[in-house]
Amino acid sequence: MTTIGTFLIRLPSPIGRLELTSDGERILSLSIEQGGHLPLEETPEEPSPLLDRAARQLTEYFAGTRTAFDLPVTPTGGTAFQQGVWQRLSELGFGEVTSYGELGRSLGRPGSGRAVGGAVGANPVPILIGCHRVLAADHRITGYSGGNGVPTKVWLLDHEGIEHRS
CATH class of the missing domain: 3.30.160 (Double Stranded RNA Binding Domain)
Structure with a gap:
C-alpha cells in the first residue's frame, strides 16, 4: 500500500x-x-x-461500450449536506441530467442552488458519481471543477448525449 x-x-x-x-x-x-x-x-x-x-x-x-459502473464507491469526507448531494448524483444514470435547483429541492432545501453547486464541485469521485450531469435550469453549463474545467464537462456531456448550452 x-x-x-x-x-x-x-x-x-x-x-x-x-x-x-x-x-x-x-x-x-x-x-x-x-x-x-x-x-x-x-x-x-x-x-x-x-x-x-x-x-x-x-x-x-x-x-462508449459501458453506460453504468458496477463498483463500490464511497466518497469520504464532506458535510452531511454534501454527502446527500453526492448520494443523489449517484442515482443519476448515463445520459440523465438534473439542475442545481432540482437537487436542492430533492434534499428538502429549495433555494440552495449555490450550496448544491459547491457540493457538486467538491465531489471526490467525478465520472463514477456523475457530477457532470448537473446543469443550470436552462441547460447552461455554469462551470466544472474537474480536469480542464468546462471543456472537460462538455466532452462528458457530449459523450453521454446530454443537451447543453454554453
Missing part, C-alpha cells in the same frame, strides 16, 4: 490522465489531470484488483 494508506493507479483517458485511489474495498477518489498534474503524482502506483476493475470499466465507458 502507498504511504497514504490507499491503493493508487493512473490511467489515460480522452479527458486527460485519471488517478484513482481505493482502500481495497471501495473507490475513494478519482482525480482528472489539471494543467498536466495529478494530486498524487509523486506517489508510486499501488494497483489492486478493485482498481484494475475500475480501470477496465472506465476504459469501456470512454470507448
Whole structure:
C-alpha cells in the first residue's frame, strides 16, 4: 500500500490522465489531470484488483461500450449536506441530467442552488458519481471543477448525449 494508506493507479483517458485511489474495498477518489498534474503524482502506483476493475470499466465507458459502473464507491469526507448531494448524483444514470435547483429541492432545501453547486464541485469521485450531469435550469453549463474545467464537462456531456448550452 502507498504511504497514504490507499491503493493508487493512473490511467489515460480522452479527458486527460485519471488517478484513482481505493482502500481495497471501495473507490475513494478519482482525480482528472489539471494543467498536466495529478494530486498524487509523486506517489508510486499501488494497483489492486478493485482498481484494475475500475480501470477496465472506465476504459469501456470512454470507448462508449459501458453506460453504468458496477463498483463500490464511497466518497469520504464532506458535510452531511454534501454527502446527500453526492448520494443523489449517484442515482443519476448515463445520459440523465438534473439542475442545481432540482437537487436542492430533492434534499428538502429549495433555494440552495449555490450550496448544491459547491457540493457538486467538491465531489471526490467525478465520472463514477456523475457530477457532470448537473446543469443550470436552462441547460447552461455554469462551470466544472474537474480536469480542464468546462471543456472537460462538455466532452462528458457530449459523450453521454446530454443537451447543453454554453
